[in-house]
Amino acid sequence: MNPSHFDVRHLDGLKQATRGKGPDASPCNACSVRHLAFCASLDDQELHQLSAILSGVELTPGDPLFDEGEPAEYLFNVTAGAMKVYKLLPDGRRQITGFLFAGDFLGLANDETYAYSAEAITHVALCRFPRRKLDVLLEHFPKLERRLLSMASNELAASQEQMLLLGRKNAKEKIVSFLLSLSERAVRRGQRDNPVNVPMIRTDIGDYLGLTTETVSRTFTQLKTSSLISLLPGGKVQLAETEKLRDVAEGL
Amino acid sequence: MNPSHFDVRHLDGLKQATRGKGPDASPCNACSVRHLAFCASLDDQELHQLSAILSGVELTPGDPLFDEGEPAEYLFNVTAGAMKVYKLLPDGRRQITGFLFAGDFLGLANDETYAYSAEAITHVALCRFPRRKLDVLLEHFPKLERRLLSMASNELAASQEQMLLLGRKNAKEKIVSFLLSLSERAVRRGQRDNPVNVPMIRTDIGDYLGLTTETVSRTFTQLKTSSLISLLPGGKVQLAETEKLRDVAEGL
DNA sequence: CGGGAAGTTGAAGAGCGTCAAAAGTAGTGG
DNA sequence: CCACTACTTTTGACGCTCTTCAACTTCCCG
Numbered sequence: 049m050n051p052s053h054f055d056v057r058h059l060d061g062l063k064q065a066t067r068g069k070g071p072d073a074s075p076c077n078a079c080s081v082r083h084l085a086f087c088a089s090l091d092d093q094e095l096h097q098l099s100a101i102l103s104g105v106e107l108t109p110g111d112p113l114f115d116e117g118e119p120a121e122y123l124f125n126v127t128a129g130a131m132k133v134y135k136l137l138p139d140g141r142r143q144i145t146g147f148l149f150a151g152d153f154l155g156l157a158n159d160e161t162y163a164y165s166a167e168a169i170t171h172v173a174l175c176r177f178p179r180r181k182l183d184v185l186l187e188h189f190p191k192l193e194r195r196l197l198s199m200a201s202n203e204l205a206a207s208q209e210q211m212l213l214l215g216r217k218n219a220k221e222k223i224v225s226f227l228l229s230l231s232e233r234a235v236r237r238g239q240r241d242n243p244v245n246v247p248m249i250r251t252d253i254g255d256y257l258g259l260t261t262e263t264v265s266r267t268f269t270q271l272k273t274s275s276l277i278s279l280l281p282g283g284k285v286q287l288a289e290t291e292k293l294r295d296v297a298e299g300l
Numbered sequence: 301m302n303p304s305h306f307d308v309r310h311l312d313g314l315k316q317a318t319r320g321k322g323p324d325a326s327p328c329n330a331c332s333v334r335h336l337a338f339c340a341s342l343d344d345q346e347l348h349q350l351s352a353i354l355s356g357v358e359l360t361p362g363d364p365l366f367d368e369g370e371p372a373e374y375l376f377n378v379t380a381g382a383m384k385v386y387k388l389l390p391d392g393r394r395q396i397t398g399f400l401f402a403g404d405f406l407g408l409a410n411d412e413t414y415a416y417s418a419e420a421i422t423h424v425a426l427c428r429f430p431r432r433k434l435d436v437l438l439e440h441f442p443k444l445e446r447r448l449l450s451m452a453s454n455e456l457a458a459s460q461e462q463m464l465l466l467g468r469k470n471a472k473e474k475i476v477s478f479l480l481s482l483s484e485r486a487v488r489r490g491q492r493d494n495p496v497n498v499p500m501i502r503t504d505i506g507d508y509l510g511l512t513t514e515t516v517s518r519t520f521t522q523l524k525t526s527s528l529i530s531l532l533p534g535g536k537v538q539l540a541e542t543e544k545l546r547d548v549a550e551g552l
Numbered sequence: 553c554g555g556g557a558a559g560t561t562g563a564a565g566a567g568c569g570t571c572a573a574a575a576g577t578a579g580t581g582g
Numbered sequence: 583c584c585a586c587t588a589c590t591t592t593t594g595a596c597g598c599t600c601t602t603c604a605a606c607t608t609c610c611c612g
Contacts, residue, residue: 215510258467
């Protein structure tokens with residue numbers, strides 16, 4: 049709860065990504081995730097206009113950002129940390145539909161409400177854009193809309209990959225696919241690929257892969273035993289023989 | 301945000317959803333699925349320009365439209381019939397990531413290649429747009445881009461719902477959810493909701509829901525036995541007590 | 553009609569879930 | 583600094599759902 053206690057390890061780029069709330073010089077210029085985010089398509093001048101409607105949000109682990117069914121008033125851009133988005137069934141069964149990291153956006157909804165809930169895993173920093181105001185900017189900057197479409201299109205491809213995983217892969221293939229995908233996304237953010245950072249707990253991994261915590265744990269143990277991975281302190285996982293892992297992920 | 305003022309013409313003569321390829325008067329004006337498709341946002345004048353770059357494609361059941369990994373040169377719009385899109389694992393396991401009907405588009409890819417394969421289930425008619433030419437038009441008609449984003453956003457929400465299904469629902473819930481979703485989509489296309497048309501075979505349903513044909517068949521039988529559905533000739537399914545089915549789909 | 557694909561049904565088994573308990577880890581406060 | 587608590591992770595035993603393999607039936611379409 050105490051904001052001075054937050055864990056700096058996960059705050060890649062928070063310092064630089066912090067936005068002022070006042071009308072001072074566009075904080076976006078200094079944003080470390082600008083090249084990853086949906087604002088990447090804008091020049092400095094346009095970015096300034098975008099920064100005028102934005103406000104900063106910070107969350108501590110476990111904080112909800114919004115819940116499924118809430119009016120979708122904002123679109124968000126993660127600038128630091130890790131989040132999960134999920135859907136629930138009435139009896140409590142949960143499917144995590146995605147993990148979000150720096151550069152990812154969330155809140156897209158052309159229904160008037162959010163289709164999923166979002167919650168912080170680590171300490172998180174976000175840019176928040178009121179949809180109504182953002183829509184006006186979108187009309188002015190078609191480039192922004194194009195970039196959004198491009199990112200949505202990427203997400204769609206990722207969703208399809210995830211459906212393949214959920215529908216047709218076994219536990220081992222699921223876990224290995226998951227680790228490889230985390231590694232690849234880290235690379236895209238300019239981070240190291242190999243000791244891959246796994247900030248989420250077993251339950252979250254299970255709810256993402258359609259497994260139980262126990263099965264996730266057992267599968268990790270099994271992969272460890274067959275020397276395909278090793279678990280490092282601090283939630284890091286060392287991948288041995290990426291090539292071999294890529295085969296395992298596809299059932300070869 | 302959704303500029304949805306399309307002129308609704310009652311053109312239920314689905315026979316002539318097909319377009320000639322000649323430079324004659326815009327065939328889009330007579331298109332029966334225009335209000336559903338991504339071109340819904342355009343006025344007659346703009347539609348004319350769109351129709352200039354389009355060509356018609358027809359497929360018979362089983363015909364492939366494109367395969368995963370192929371260069372993504374075209375974007376398609378289904379004007380009639382039913383298709384399936386799917387991904388394969390090296391050993392042949394298949395996940396159908398979606399069924400497409402009149403009004404749906406496919407081929408979105410900002411990678412240079414298709415992320416999935418597409419194949420006709422029934423006889424199918426499509427509009428085909430060369431991506432390069434379409435991109436030029438998109439710059440001209442931001443409305444078109446907005447509409448695409450809106451549709452992609454809808455697809456994203458549907459994907460998340462499907463992940464919930466694949467990861468957390470049991471066979472019975474999966475089948476019932478599937479039937480209800482087919483019914484709802486039929487309504488959106490202006491068709492009857494209740495005897496729902498199920499044009500795909502058991503294997504396809506299984507590969508869509510992460511089940512085997514046998515389980516699909518057994519579950520249909522079980523639903524039939526408990527009088528929740530009845531199977532009509534011609535691949536139609538009669539839904540009894542939609543409300544009750546809605547509960548079953550969510551595990552209540 | 554006849555042949556092949558699609559659908560149904562049965563029996564057996566595997567993989568993953570469930571329940572339970574122990575061991576490890578982290579944050580809190582005396 | 584250490585003990586206390588709550589949570590996370592791991593491991594074990596068992597059971598259930600869905601898969602697998604196989605045979606049979608039904609449905610088309612030439």
